[in-house]
Amino acid sequence: MNQNLSEADLSHLQEALSRSGQKVTPQRETVFKVLLSKRDHPSVDEVYNRAREAMPGLSLATVYNCLETFVGCGLVRQVNHERESTRYCPNLAPHAHFRDKATGRVHDIDLPPEVLSSLRSILPPGFDSETIEISFHGRTQAKDGHAN
Amino acid sequence: MNQNLSEADLSHLQEALSRSGQKVTPQRETVFKVLLSKRDHPSVDEVYNRAREAMPGLSLATVYNCLETFVGCGLVRQVNHERESTRYCPNLAPHAHFRDKATGRVHDIDLPPEVLSSLRSILPPGFDSETIEISFHGRTQAKDGHAN
DNA sequence: TGAAAGAGTTAGAATGACTCTAAACCTCAA
């Protein structure tokens, strides 16, 4: 979390923002960096706390604003589980989420195209889906500590 | 919404409650009846308003309690979409939900066993899923008015 | 009978995750 955004990530941010007529600001850079540097589906509060290490004056409202902006221009996805607080995920590849009952951690589960299309095929005619959210809830016997 | 629960529905309620050591009460009967009589995924507030027609003194807290009880003993499912208020669904067959962007209505989408199992198959070893939630979000060109 | 226990219900207060508001801040362009 100490080094800056890479050239590539910065221009990714830059490009997505300007596509919707918005600017790169220090706050947005900081929040984006937080999301990329630990991909563990943080809540707004977690993003806020991590981001303030690098930018102490940052306000919670701004974190909400930044994240909403990123969702709006397709840079990150929201992840909701029941009525818990919203989490954020910079993984844009099609994937499902698995929420561990015991730890509360959210893991990305890769979603192969054929499963995605078999899922789409269950929709009756007249139903046009723009987004699909798939979430599993259960337990893991994970041996490693990384949370994805 | 004027007639009582059928024998079959009442004994279904009865049995599910007693399985977890709980009792049938007039409030629980009323709330359960509301859920069965219009299967349109009502929110707590909607259940509350409908139920008070039959039982004016019923409190909102009790509606929350009843619904929580029903979820706990497997009589109904919760349906969440983003951070909107929780909705309730007495359809226990495996199904996905489709939320209409324009109307906010939630439709049940039947989930064939082979799709369900292909979905389960994407979980890596060590991930034991107890529940799966699938929700589509998009638009419908529905010709009929019923909300399911 | 009737006292105590325990489940269920109730109104209203409390919580917490956002969401809004209005003022301040910046940057760029005329």
Next chain:
DNA sequence: TTGAGGTTTAGAGTCATTCTAACTCTTTCA
């Protein structure tokens, strides 16, 4: 150098849900 518009900020407001503590009802068993 004025001001227009996007951005940030602190704090107030909202709203679904949860909690609390009193009350009611039924059951138990003394």
